[in-house]
Amino acid sequence: MSDNEFELIESCFKGKGGHSSPFTRFAIGDDASIHHPRAGFDLVVSSDTSVEGVHWPVDFPRSRAADRAVCAALSDLAAMGADAVAVWVNVMAKDESSVRKMGKGVSSALKRYNVELVGGDTCRSPVNAIAVTVAGELPEGTAMRRDLARSDDNVWLSGKLGFHALGLQQWLHHQRDGEYVHHLEEITPLISAGIHLREMGVRCCIDVSDGLLQDAGHIAKASRIGIDIELLQLPNWIHMCRSVGRKAFYEAVLHGGEDYALLFTAPAEMEIPEALAVKIGCCREGSGVSVFRNGEPCEVEQRGFLHFG
Amino acid sequence: MSDNEFELIESCFKGKGGHSSPFTRFAIGDDASIHHPRAGFDLVVSSDTSVEGVHWPVDFPRSRAADRAVCAALSDLAAMGADAVAVWVNVMAKDESSVRKMGKGVSSALKRYNVELVGGDTCRSPVNAIAVTVAGELPEGTAMRRDLARSDDNVWLSGKLGFHALGLQQWLHHQRDGEYVHHLEEITPLISAGIHLREMGVRCCIDVSDGLLQDAGHIAKASRIGIDIELLQLPNWIHMCRSVGRKAFYEAVLHGGEDYALLFTAPAEMEIPEALAVKIGCCREGSGVSVFRNGEPCEVEQRGFLHFG
Numbered sequence: 001m002s003d004n005e006f007e008l009i010e011s012c013f014k015g016k017g018g019h020s021s022p023f024t025r026f027a028i029g030d031d032a033s034i035h036h037p038r039a040g041f042d043l044v045v046s047s048d049t050s051v052e053g054v055h056w057p058v059d060f061p062r063s064r065a066a067d068r069a070v071c072a073a074l075s076d077l078a079a080m081g082a083d084a085v086a087v088w089v090n091v092m093a094k095d096e097s098s099v100r101k102m103g104k105g106v107s108s109a110l111k112r113y114n115v116e117l118v119g120g121d122t123c124r125s126p127v128n129a130i131a132v133t134v135a136g137e138l139p140e141g142t143a144m145r146r147d148l149a150r151s152d153d154n155v156w157l158s159g160k161l162g163f164h165a166l167g168l169q170q171w172l173h174h175q176r177d178g179e180y181v182h183h184l185e186e187i188t189p190l191i192s193a194g195i196h197l198r199e200m201g202v203r204c205c206i207d208v209s210d211g212l213l214q215d216a217g218h219i220a221k222a223s224r225i226g227i228d229i230e231l232l233q234l235p236n237w238i239h240m241c242r243s244v245g246r247k248a249f250y251e252a253v254l255h256g257g258e259d260y261a262l263l264f265t266a267p268a269e270m271e272i273p274e275a276l277a278v279k280i281g282c283c284r285e286g287s288g289v290s291v292f293r294n295g296e297p298c299e300v301e302q303r304g305f306l307h308f309g
Numbered sequence: 310m311s312d313n314e315f316e317l318i319e320s321c322f323k324g325k326g327g328h329s330s331p332f333t334r335f336a337i338g339d340d341a342s343i344h345h346p347r348a349g350f351d352l353v354v355s356s357d358t359s360v361e362g363v364h365w366p367v368d369f370p371r372s373r374a375a376d377r378a379v380c381a382a383l384s385d386l387a388a389m390g391a392d393a394v395a396v397w398v399n400v401m402a403k404d405e406s407s408v409r410k411m412g413k414g415v416s417s418a419l420k421r422y423n424v425e426l427v428g429g430d431t432c433r434s435p436v437n438a439i440a441v442t443v444a445g446e447l448p449e450g451t452a453m454r455r456d457l458a459r460s461d462d463n464v465w466l467s468g469k470l471g472f473h474a475l476g477l478q479q480w481l482h483h484q485r486d487g488e489y490v491h492h493l494e495e496i497t498p499l500i501s502a503g504i505h506l507r508e509m510g511v512r513c514c515i516d517v518s519d520g521l522l523q524d525a526g527h528i529a530k531a532s533r534i535g536i537d538i539e540l541l542q543l544p545n546w547i548h549m550c551r552s553v554g555r556k557a558f559y560e561a562v563l564h565g566g567e568d569y570a571l572l573f574t575a576p577a578e579m580e581i582p583e584a585l586a587v588k589i590g591c592c593r594e595g596s597g598v599s600v601f602r603n604g605e606p607c608e609v610e611q612r613g614f615l616h617f618g
Contacts, residue, residue, distance in 0.1 A: 025351065026454070029531070031388040031516060032355035032445070034452050037346035042334065045427075046341035047397040047442055051434045079340040088356040090399070090440040118354070125360045131399040131440040133356055136341070143343045145335070207340060222338065 008096065008122055012103030013089070017110030017117035023085040023137065027118040035086065035118075042140050046076035047133040057171060062098055064185050066091075066105030066130050071187035072209065073132040074113055075260040078191045079207035081144045081198025082136025084115040089132050092125035102130055113191065144198055144205035144264065149223035153204070153265035155281035156272055158193045160235050161212055165256025166244055179243060183259075190262050193276060197264055200272075205264035211255040213300060215263055216281075216289045223265075226286035231293045233280040254291070254300055317405065317431055321412030322398070326419030326426035332394040332446065336427040344395065344427075351449050355385035356442040366480060371407055373494050375400075375414030375439050380496035381518065382441040383422055384569040387500045388516035390453045390507025391445025393424040398441050401434035411439055422500065453507055453514035453573065458532035462513070462574035464590035465581055467502045469544050470521055474565025475553055488552060492568075499571050502585060506573055509581075514573035520564040522609060524572055525590075525598045532574075535595035540602045542589040563600070563609055 014028045026034040037043055050069040052058055070087065077084050089106050093099040099122050110117055115134070163183035170178030190207075197205060204223065208215045212229070220227045231237065231250065240249045265283055266272060272279070291298045323337045335343040346352055359378040361367055379396065386393050398415050402408040408431050419426055424443070472492035479487030499516075506514060513532065517524045521538070529536045540546065540559065549558045574592055575581060581588070600607045 026452075030455050031385040032353040032391070032443075032452075034389070034454075035352040035354065036449065037352060039348055043344040043346060043352075044341040045344065045395075045397065045444075047399055047429045047440075049399040049401055049430055049432050049434075049440070051401055051432060053435065054433050076340040080343070082341070086354075088354065088442060090356055090358040092358055092360055092438060120356045121358055123358050123360060124363050125358075125436060125438060126362060127435045129401060129434060129438065131356075131358065133397060133442045134341075135354075140345065143335075143341075145343075146339050 159261030
């Protein structure tokens with residue numbers, strides 16, 4: 001690494017982001033960051049990559065893309081019910097200006113959620129990309145998981161679906177003032193909701209990053225159950241159907257992804273506050289995800305985003 | 310993420326690498342991996358990126374490049390004196406074949422050092438690249454750091470320098486049967502040596518990834534001291550000078566990098582076993598790194614690898 005790169009790290013990354021956490025003894029500046037985990041707590045760690053032209057359009061602002069990448073990673077912690085304590089970023093950039101822009105986005109996202117940037121690296125690359133690794137804490141043994149749904153649980157959704165996919169369509173069709181475009185610009189990881197759910201005793205949760213159908217399928221497969229979803233229970237369906245048509249709405253909700261809502265299951269007797277989530281279905285014995293519209297079965301295509309299709 | 314991508318993760322990454330560690334409760338398969346850190350221990354974490362055409366030649370085997378990337382990251386743990394407990398990898402790949410090849414390299418490196426692959430992701434990218442995040446454990450408060458050298462310490466080197474840079478030169482000049490080319494193929498992170506040094510009470514260490522001069526400079530700057538290095542004390546200098554000439558040898562040793570030797574300082578009274586390291590200089594008051602040849606000062610250029618030059 002060159003002096004120039006150290007200067008970039010000093011000016012774009014070191015001390016950026018949220019306040020330092022008791023979890024971290026030493027952040028950026030050595031071969032590794034040094035941490036002291038809390039007794040009685042588990043750590044959860046997620047690591048995800050975003051690549052220009054693959055995860056975001058080439059004409060999308062790089063700072064916003066980096067902001068989104070950080071928030072998407074934080075959403076994984078929300079799905080586990082964890083509080084974020086540290087973030088490492090790897091910035092791959094075509095030029096110094098891209099490093100600075102992505103650094104700005106990283107810093108902005110971490111400030112909003114008050115998470116400390118503790119390490120990572122930056123390097124030259126023929127394509128702009130960013131990998132984000134996040135760590136969160138939660139009381140020992142309480143992490144929400146995909147494999148803990150029961151066949152008599154209800155299925156709930158916290159947050160909204162479809163906005164990102166509709167915004168992306170509008171962006172790609174150069175409708176830059178489209179109704180949904182602003183949903184592209186910022187992801188809201190539901191960290192507080194995740195912690196709340198975990199504290200209430202919810203055991204099974206996932207964040208909807210790959211479309212409702214695929215992510216519900218992950219719960220079904222991991223928990224060895226089936227899931228039934230009622231489309232008319234989805235939040236905002238009336239408004240969105242009117243705005244873009246039923247087909248586009250269902251496409252965006254079922255396959256769109258990247259809204260980072262939380263999909264979770266809970267025993268029927270567990271009371272979930274209305275402000276936190278809506279009930280959109282139930283688990284059952286069996287396997288797979290079935291979709292209903294006003295009680296009638298719908299035929300839906302089973303697919304998500306194809307990376308190596 | 311597509312089913313296809315999950316299949317790739319299942320076949321290339323899940324359960325690959327070393328044995329599972331007590332540190333990890335749940336590895337690949339949820340939104341995040343789940344860990345239970347040991348009481349009385351600190352965690353150290355490092356995250357680094359390697360990009361095809363930047364960190365490795367485009368005609369270099371991708372499996373070996375990924376193996377090297379993992380070992381380079383493990384070397385950061387060696388520099389802290391930590392034992393590796395978990396690795397996350399982000400594989401960015403042009404095609405499925407590249408994912409498989411890089412997955413093979415990751416798995417191979419992790420098996421050699423018995424470290425579990427616990428998470429990460431894989432995605433399509435116009436350029437092959439890999440980011441590796443590693444976590445290691447060590448007793449609370451004992452991590453070796455760059456900023457803990459004292460002005461009356463001696464400077465020691467564990468491992469050898471210059472081989473990688475000479476091998477790379479030969480590779481780039483199509484001397485594929487060159488004497489040093491095989492040093493390109495595998496990095497040996499000095500994990501056991503790092504743990505040994507930390508247990509002996511060494512407080513200041515760095516791994517030489519950016520060339521001796523630059524990495525010694527990091528210790529000097531962070532510890533607010535100066536460092537004097539005697540070139541004739543460097544291991545292998547006679548043989549290498551004869552083989553490639555003095556100029557190429559010094560260039561490779563001072564600026565080459567990527568040999569992942571450990572550079573550390575220790576009080577004069579600390580006895581370091583000859584098999585573990587050689588004394589190559591001493592710390593002093595002041596700042597900067599000075600280089601001597603048989604006691605005579607040498608003029609050397611201060612530079613490392615320029616990422617955004």
